[in-house]
Amino acid sequence: MRRFLILLSLFFLTSCGRVNPDIKGELSENIERIVITNTRYAGRYTIIDKKAILRFKNKIIRANKASINSNLDPDFVFDFYSGNKRVASFKYIAKINDKEVANLIDEKGNLYNVSTTIEDEFIKRLLKVSKNENVPEYYVSAINLIIEKIGAKDSVIAVDLKKEVMTLRYLTSVDIKEIFEGINKNGVKVVLKDSTKNYDYLMILDTKKYSGNRVEAEITVVDNKGTKVLYKLEGNYKDKWEFFISFK
Template identity: 25%
Template sequence: MKNNKFSIIILTALLTLSMMLSGCTFINNLEVKMNLKNEQFEYIKQNKIDKIVIQNVRDSGFRFMVTNSNAIDDIYKLLSEGSEVSKKSSLDPDYIFEVCIGDEVKEKYQYVVGASERDTGNFYNEYKAFSVSKNLENTIMQNLSVIRKPRDFQYIYYQSILKVIERKKDVLYNDNKVGIDIGTDSDCLKYIFSADLEEFKKNLNKTLPNVHMVNNNYGDFDTVIKVKNRGYNSTTFKTLITVENKKDKSFESYYIVAEYNYKDWDIKVSEPDKMPQDW
């Protein structure tokens, strides 16, 4: 009698486990069919990957390897939750991902941080494109304890440039072709992303027509506005912005000091060529 009861208990447990497993499979299949999940990155979950190498496109020195299994699993989860789409983003990529087995690169992808274009993929290779959460960039930064992104970077960086352009707007309007050069701002390149740049360009054109980003075409512009960060911490951000006018051969330097005061930034722009005492 006892043996029969024990057998019934074992059978019930096995049936329950079977139903749970089949239920998980059903839910997984449903998520895949509804394009809420994809199975293209299952090889990462299967522990066949030794490392993921991530390279910042704008800053060649910002290259690192993710080898921790928990960190790799975090990346897998975000990628598997991405929806497969028919086309990739039109924006320039911010990162290149190399998924490696040993020293062999199994897959290579390009990633656009925070891209929000409708029905376009911000994580893609030449074969497939996926729309993945912007939390992927947060996951990258969380695994880089040595990197400290400045507070409100996308606001304070671009707003400082706009304030100088507003100051010089009347002069720059005179049939000048104006270029903004951020390509040598080495301390900040790792934080500059295509989606933020696109928004900045829209704000630029509201302030000043015929202004473009310098991209290896310095000689095409009459006036070049160059940006170079001079240090930052959690409450202070310093930037040197120079304005070179090739037509009248003038050159001016503007010293920007921004201080964070209770949920807002106070941005101060110096007079031309006048360095503040606390600089």
């Protein structure tokens, strides 16, 4: 019985520490620095400490192959350097907990899932949560208001976020997806534009100014006949968002 338990423990430890040979091959050279870049703003963090590099690298080479592509935009890019030569680069999508879903993608498009504990190495430096003050509430309140204005019911609204920069820079793709796809008013389903081609309305968001408790924005709504209506919003936050809305 004791021998069985020892063998079982060894098997468990070996499984937990299993190295991915494909990734290990990409990182076979001596890694001298790792540059982590936030894809939504010019935020960059460079790891040069040898112990930190080894710890980060050991997590990457233990990534498992993933079968599901989330199709979310990457939040970060990991670049590995030996001297001045970049030897490997990976795209990373934060906050994905499902081990079947890819959160790490190499330059060839191969899908992997790496432990989210890797975020402990950099996320607090590159995601300033305090900068997100009232952002989710702003989007939910503004979109619900527009849904009421256009009288949408039991329909699909695709949201275009290409012009959104200042309000999304400190959110992850998972955060963004959860904020918008969590909206459900009058049977209306809200989806991100890049995730579907079938929708009844297109809503183009353009936040002009945002300070956490004050916002100025333009929202263009296009129906399935191609008719466009542009709404101008000015809002203030006092326990909740209150908007003044006009047409342009």
